[in-house]
Amino acid sequence: MIIRAKAFPRVGLIGNPSDGYYGKTISFTFSNFRAEVILYESPELEILPSAKDQSCFNSIEDLVLDVKQHGYYGGIRLLKAAIKRFYEYCSENHIDLHRKNFTIRYHSNIPHGVGLAGSSAIITACFRALMSFYGVSIPKYTQANLILSAEVDELQIAAGLQDRVIQVYEGMVYMDFSKTIMNKQGYGHYEEMDPKLLPPLFVAYRADLGEPTEVFHNNIRDRFNRGEKKVVEAMRYWAELTDRVKQSLVEGKTQKLGSLLNANFDRRKKIYQISKENLQMIDAARSVGAGAKFTGSGGAIVGAYQDETMFQQLKKELAKHKIKCIKPKYVISKSETKK
DSSP: OEEEEEEOOEEEEESTTGGGGTOEEEEEEBSSSOEEEEEEEESSOEEOOOGGGOOOOSSHHHHHHHHHHHOSOOSHHHHHHHHHHHHHHHHHTTOOOOOOEEEEEEEEOSOTTSSSOHHHHHHHHHHHHHHHHHTOOOOHHHHHHHHHHIIIIITOOOOOSHHHHHHHHOSEEEEEOOHHHHHHHSSOEEEEEOGGGOOSEEEEEOTTSOOOHHHHTTTHHHHHHTTOHHHHHHHHHHHHHHHHHHHHHHTTOOTTHHHHHHHHHHHHHHHSOOOHHHHHHHHHHHTTTOEEEESSSSSEEEEEOSSHHHHHHHHHHHHTTTOEEEOOOBOOOHHHHTO
16 A cells, blocks of 8 residues: 655745744745655665755756755655654654555645755654554644654754644644743644635745755854843734734734735844845835735745735736745645535
């Protein structure tokens, strides 16, 4: 039997990057791209390389280009970390696993390094495949914690909390990571919402602009831990902004969503060093009247537009800077489907 498991990219709609600082966020997943893991029984346990793991190149220039696009490590390390954390979870919880081996490989067309959570999508898909192969059920909130641990603890990848939550739950989720809640139960308060509440949104990205999350998040962690007023107040501001957006979506008052997205980004600009290329993306979107902010750590943006005329103007303006612009196809979570 061949097991195929998939996971989708996510967009941090509002509140990020406060999710890593006891804040609040709203995120959604979309199916224009996907990460897929294929797993099947085999005599030995084997991880097969993907295109991002190639070690044979046509020229030295091709090698350099590959390193610029994918870094020095491909996706095999993600699968290794996921398998290790899955096994450790089962051992710690006295879950017996059968002794069959498997071969596993992955494929992903999620744009790399542009803040769409492509790495955690691969790990999420891997966990789904492993749970299916071994017949193990893990609560969603625990899955999210394990996937975060695979990246942070195993691979030392700087990461916030929202990515794994929304990719496990799918659809659209409001998340509250307040210190009181986190200390009490070890995970946040997660409230599923219907993506149909969203007004027309766009996602735009440029593949030549991605940078690792750990680069973007420079020294904010240290500044927050030191209690720097500007940083602490920004995290509180983004949490409050998230509640405002949630209320406006529930009440169907989405006309001001674009301005709230702008406010999220403008506050971020006050405490982060943002490259001129990333600023160019935001400015290009705003030049036609759309609101815009980062989907994650930079390289991709999400925004609200008024009508089809504005969307076409948006595509045209962004194309001048070699920026791709799409309408996200929302993933509807299974719980929302049952309603």
